[in-house]
Amino acid sequence: MYTQLEQRGMPEPPVNISTLQKMKQRGEPIACLTAYDASYAVLVDAAGADLVLVGDSLGMVIQGHDTTVPVTVDDIIYHCRTVARGVRRAFLVADMPFMSYTEPGMALDNAVRLMQEGGAMMVKLEGGDDQVEIVAHLARHDIPVCAHLGLKPQSVHKIGGFKVQGREPDKAKAMLQSAQRLQDAGADIVLLECVPNEAGKMITEALQVPVIGIGAGPYVDGQILVLYDILDITQGRTPKFVRNFQAGCDSPLLAVQSYVRAVKEGDYPAPEHCFS
Numbered sequence: 703m704y705t706q707l708e709q710r711g712m713p714e715p716p717v718n719i720s721t722l723q724k725m726k727q728r729g730e731p732i733a734c735l736t737a738y739d740a741s742y743a744v745l746v747d748a749a750g751a752d753l754v755l756v757g758d759s760l761g762m763v764i765q766g767h768d769t770t771v772p773v774t775v776d777d778i779i780y781h782c783r784t785v786a787r788g789v790r791r792a793f794l795v796a797d798m799p800f801m802s803y804t805e806p807g808m809a810l811d812n813a814v815r816l817m818q819e820g821g822a823m824m825v826k827l828e829g830g831d832d833q834v835e836i837v838a839h840l841a842r843h844d845i846p847v848c849a850h851l852g853l854k855p856q857s858v859h860k861i862g863g864f865k866v867q868g869r870e871p872d873k874a875k876a877m878l879q880s881a882q883r884l885q886d887a888g889a890d891i892v893l894l895e896c897v898p899n900e901a902g903k904m905i906t907e908a909l910q911v912p913v914i915g916i917g918a919g920p921y922v923d924g925q926i927l928v929l930y931d932i933l934d935i936t937q938g939r940t941p942k943f944v945r946n947f948q949a950g951c952d953s954p955l956l957a958v959q960s961y962v963r964a965v966k967e968g969d970y971p972a973p974e975h976c977f978s
């Protein structure tokens with residue numbers, strides 16, 4: 703009865719939440735990437751990524767919007783089902799889009815859809831103290847949750863741009879307290895976006911759950927980047943924390959393998975990708 707989840711015919715068992723927890727305890731970096739379709743999901747999985755996120759960044763890199771705000775639950779479900787068909791080993795996480803988790807009941811309904819219709823194993827939502835009640839409600843129903851702190855792209859119009867968060871000591875401390883409250887409410891992973899190295903380090907050391915960073919420095923438990931950014935598909939200005947892994951590689955598979963290796967060996971992020 704349990705063979706599908708444990709084996710799936712793979713030499714290595716599929717990654718689950720306790721695999722990620724053990725990696726944190728062992729100090730083994732967790733390599734994560736976004737994916738939005740089956741072909742890239744196969745490639746990212748084959749390259750050894752531990753976690754694949756169907757991010758609402760698809761609103762920007764796939765749909766061509768300026769922000770993630772227009773993305774809907776149906777959009778994420780569509781892309782998540784395609785990714786789920788390509789992933790065999792990696793842990794599959796789906797983003798809860800803008801305004802899809804404002805009330806506990808609504809959040810639960812949408813999280814269930816992402817898992818049942820999309821095939822996600824965990825949902826990710828943006829927010830701090832304001833989301834503690836929602837996270838607790840999902841956790842009470844055994845929905846695995848990743849809480850996204852720091853820069854919250856769904857709030858871009860309120861923040862006034864994509865900006866580094868937690869530079870001031872009081873803001874970093876408040877972020878740490880929110881992360882602890884979210885963990886206590888049942889969050890299984892915390893994701894930090896665009897925060898100074900010191901804030902990333904302080905939060906990672908304080909939490910028991912894995913902390914994944916994007917522009918959060920080298921001291922977090924794992925790294926995530928947008929796939930199209932590392933493959934140099936994204937045109938125009940990319941964020942400071944992005945490295946072009948396609949440069950010098952003959953294929954997208956080699957580029958993604960190079961990213962996974964760089965994360966595992968601590969070669970990425972380098973000082974030029976970090977905020978102080």
Ligand code: KIV
Pocket residue numbers: 736755756757758759760797893916926927928
């Ligand atoms: O939507 C997304 O791709 C994300 C990552 C940037 C972490 O949330």
